[in-house]
Amino acid sequence: MSKKPRRGSTASSDTSAPRIPGRALRSARAPGGENSAEDADAVAIARQKTVALRTARGRTTAQQRWLARQLNDPYVTAARKQGWRSRAAFKLIEIDDRFHMIKPGMKVIDLGAAPGGWTQVAVKRGAGRVVGVDLLPVDAVAGAEIIEGDFTDPEMPDRLKTMLGGPAELVLSDMAPNTTGHAPTDHLRIMGLAEGALDFAMQVLAEGGTFVAKVFQGGSERQILESMKLAFATVRHVKPPASRKESSELYVVATGFRPERLTARAASPQEDRD
Ligand SMILES: C[S@@+](CC[C@H](N)C(=O)[O-])C[C@H]1O[C@@H](n2cnc3c(N)ncnc32)[C@H](O)[C@@H]1O
Secondary structure, eight states: OOOOOOTTOOTTTOTTSOOOOHHHHHHTOOTTOOHHHHHHHHHHHHHOOOOOOSOOTTOOHHHHHHHHHHHTOHHHHHHHHHTOSOTTHHHHHHHHHHHOOOOTTOEEEEESOTTOHHHHHHHHTTOSEEEEEESSOOOOOTTEEEEESOTTSTTHHHHHHHHHTSOEEEEEEOOOOOOOSOHHHHHHHHHHHHHHHHHHHHHHEEEEEEEEEEEESSSTHHHHHHHHHHHEEEEEEEOOTTSOTTSOEEEEEEEEEOHHHHHHHHHSTTTOOO
16 A cells, blocks of 8 residues: 655655756656646655565666666656656756756767767757767667767767767767776776867867766866866866765866867967966
C-alpha cells in the first residue's frame, strides 16, 4: 500500500528534493506541456519518496547501488517525464539560466553529445545551428546535426565550421572518458579531454564566443585555467545543482573569446599574462 507524502514535505522544504529552479522547469517543458500539469509534476517529483530495490538478484553491488540511485534521483524522473534524453540536460539548463549563454539563432557545437540531452537543450533554447559530436551513435535530434566521431580528429574543426556555415559562437563540452577506477589515471584522462576541448574551441570559436566545459577539481586544472584566462575575457566556475554533490565535477564558463591575445602570446610569450 502506498503511503501519503510526508506532511509539510514541499519542493522547498524537502532537502532531498532537487533544487531545480522554477525557471528551469518552466523553460524545460516539453513542447505542448500544460503549465499546471508540469508544475504539478515538478512538485510530485520533488516530493517523491525513496524507492527500494525489489530484488538484488543477479546484480553486482555496484549495479545495485547505481540502480537504487537512478530510481531515487528526482532529476532522472524529471528528465524522463519532460522528454530529455539525459539527467545531464538539467545541468545545462541550470548553467544557462544563470549565465544566459544560449542566444537565439547562434551557432553551437556540442562535444560529447550522446545521448543528446545538451543538444536538445541548445535547440530548445533557440540556437540556430547545432552540431553534436560523439564517439557513440546518437539518435537524431530534431533541429540539430550529429556527427559520430572523435573530436580530436584533425579534420573535425574545419568540418564543423563548414556545417555551421562559419565559426561557432558557443562550444559546449560535457565530455567524460571511460573511467578505470584508478583515481589519478581517471583525473588525468578527464583533464586531457578538457584541455583538448579548450584547444578545439580556440580553433572554431568566433571572436567574443563562449566555451562551457566539464572539468574536475583536483590539481592539474591550474594550467588549463591559465590558458582560459588568457584566451577569454571572463572565466567562471559553476557547480549546477543537478551535478551530484559527491562528484568532483564542475563546469567552467568562459566568455568573450579574444583570439588576438593568443596571437600576441605566440609572438611574445612572456608579455601578456593577466
Ligand atoms: C556525460 S556524456 C555526455 C552527456 C550529454 N551532455 C547529454 O546531456 O546527453 C559524455 C560523452 O563524451 C563522449 N566522449 C568522450 N570522449 C570523446 C571524444 N574524444 N570525442 C567525442 N566524444 C567523446 C562519450 O562518448 C560520452 O558519450
